[in-house]
Amino acid sequence: MVIPRRSPRPRVLGAVLAALVLVLVALPTAAGASAPAPGGAASDRYVVTGARTAEQRTQVARTGAAIDTVRPDGALEVSALPAEIAAVRRLGLRVTALTTPEPGPTAAATSYHTYAETLAEIDSVVAAYPQIARKFVAGRSYQGRDIVGVKISDNVATDENEPEVLYIANIHARERLTNEQALYLIGVLTREYGSTSRITNLVNSREIWIIPITNPDGQVYDMTSDTSSGRGWRKNRQPNPTSTGTDLNRNFAYRWGCCGGSSPTGSSETYRGTAAESAPETKVIADFVRSRRVGGVQQIKVFLDIHSYGGLVLWPFGYTYSDTVAGAMSADEEATHRTIGRQLAASNGYTPQQSSDLYITDGTTDDWTWGDQRIFSFTFELAGGSFYPSPANIETLTQRNREALLTLTEYADCPYRAIGKQTQYCGA
Template sequence: MRRFPRGRRTATAATVLTLALALATGTQATAAPDASAPAAATVRQYQVDGVATAEQRTALARTGTAIDEIGADSVVITADEADAERLTGLGYDLTALTAPTERGGPGAAAAPADYHTYAETLAAVDAAEAAHPDLVSSQVIGQSYEGRDIVAVKVSADVGVDEDEPEVLFTHNQHAREHLTVEMALYTLTELTSQYGTDPEVTALLDTREVWLIPTVNPDGKVHDQESGSFRSWRKNREPNSGSSAVGTDLNRNWAYEWGCCGGSSGSPGSDTYRGAGPESAPETGVVADFVRGRVVGGEQQITAHIDFHTYGELVLWPYGHTYADTAPGLTADDAAAFEALGTAMADSNGYTPQQSSDLYITDGSINDWLWADQGIFSFTFEMYPTSGAGGGFYPPGSVIDRETSRNREAVLTLLTYADCAYRAAGLEAEYCAA
């Protein structure tokens, strides 16, 4: 059973009933927050058959469709009826799916109250800072479109001192509906603080590293998806788009490296992979990018390694996403070898599948590509539990949170271990790592 801090709210009977009705029809409820607002289109997941290769998946993604899950010769997408009809008209073979928990998986239905709300997340950060003032320090690094604070949490011995140590960044919840990633941030914060001074490995790492956690990059989207009483399957941020009734930008297509270059995002505001009006046009992207740029001290980027947590698929991914090539401008054979070795080492600890991002399909304007190509940071994406919709899809039940966050403990520590020089993972320390 997930343990929540005092004040954790309990789902009401009405909430549970609303969710149950949504699951019974195989959809996520999309009711507007008030009766006067227009009803949102009902969305559900569809299986698209005959999509077996990275090239075929990329072709599907270029229609503006976000791919949720990949099988041997099919994919799963989320779409409303109009999108489903459009794709059928383009020749795709779609089958509407029942709710994830009705597909034979062991998971029970998740409820919004299974996960920390935005306010509860900030409260948990405040509590950690109060309990461990020598280890934890938080700061507001900017605001979302709707004015919510985006908070960065620093964890390190002598946290108040900006020491000349490798820094590691963990980002979470770029995509609104991926609430398990926020739980991952809180798990990491709790584990590092509770184990410092007790666990020799954690202690040594916090004595020689500075860790940054951004628990939610997309607070507006998180609130919208979670706090109406039923999940909405919302992905983007909540900024209106000029000249369109469609709301939101896909933050992980809005970064300022090869933005919109390669068919790996959509120029249509109504798409779940809408790249925005320009690079860093979404305020949330700009806030985090400015924070990263602000960690350049004396001309040197202090952040050396990064994980961006997502759901779902149980994958460890690395750059580049915008090209199928293993090497490309800014990514040498040695760089690629270090990414693969470190990514594989992390995957060996959590059981995920390691691969280059574009092995799935082409994406452009992603955080991984920008952090590496623009800032020289070894940047990975973790797609967390489950592997498929049978485990709950984007909404796995609260009963798995402890298990699935702690599952990444060793991977997080592995990244921290190699943060001084990632090339060591590939045996290239003589060439790249100072003595």
């Protein structure tokens, strides 16, 4: 915009401003999208002490509060509405406001990759390594943004009969480090192809799908902030009956809303949506996974959902405390998940546990990818101590997971190798 050297006369200026307001009101939030519903501000954050067991933490989660992390001393950091905090206090737990500001200099919001910068980075990688990297669009968000990923494999344009891996990140908007972790992995697999034998062998023998930003509308909204970090926004930006946004990680169609592990309240951080897959972004991921069934056989063998922040390696199920479930998680399947999870945690220093050991959740990604699709599934809660760790720490925090990510990718040929039963389950 060119700023005129001389201001127009007041009457003319008023007319111009009025016309501008009318234009801005008429504009949609994105192509083909309506404006968000009123409200929808992020919840306030608190520290809850006294919830020492998974059952007690589940009671906290059932108020609708989102448990952001469990501190080493057992205290919980939660995001919650006033009514939810009142319910937490009624459980007899101590609640204090979390007043410590998120770390990071003013440049934090521009040092992390924005949505546009992420797309530009993907385009750059694909242009530099066209023989092994291909951009794909899995679908579109509520506000019409592309949900973009990269496929990495030798003969990348061909759908080969190779074990597949799917990694997604940034399903929760404020978990900004997760996008950086996905971009880091894309960089490692492409830059080191042909020079690092382990990387070369993986790319030659796998089809690897990586989606860095699963929730682009939420990510853009969270980064459009006057603060040094972000808005603290978690959900997507789809209007709901009472507020804005669905928690995409409570919206999947396996045990959706079954077990008190999500909220029916639209303003809650863990709002599960009006129905399973009611959020467009959830359906995009589910449809993509379903599309990888070829001849009735799921080609994706390993799935990882990258979250932050807690320094955890998690595996299914989240909806039940039971380690095994008849027809859904056999003893060998549980042992395979647990053994791989512990091996990954040994390399990155995280804590390994079944998801429900933290607290009960339902409608989550990895409960669905395992329970519905029988893909060996894991969640990383990246370390970092914050949703917005200082950009100066991005490199260290993402490099910490190099070995774990490569190891998980290697297991795609036969996860049962972890328990020595590859011959029984995967053939000679």
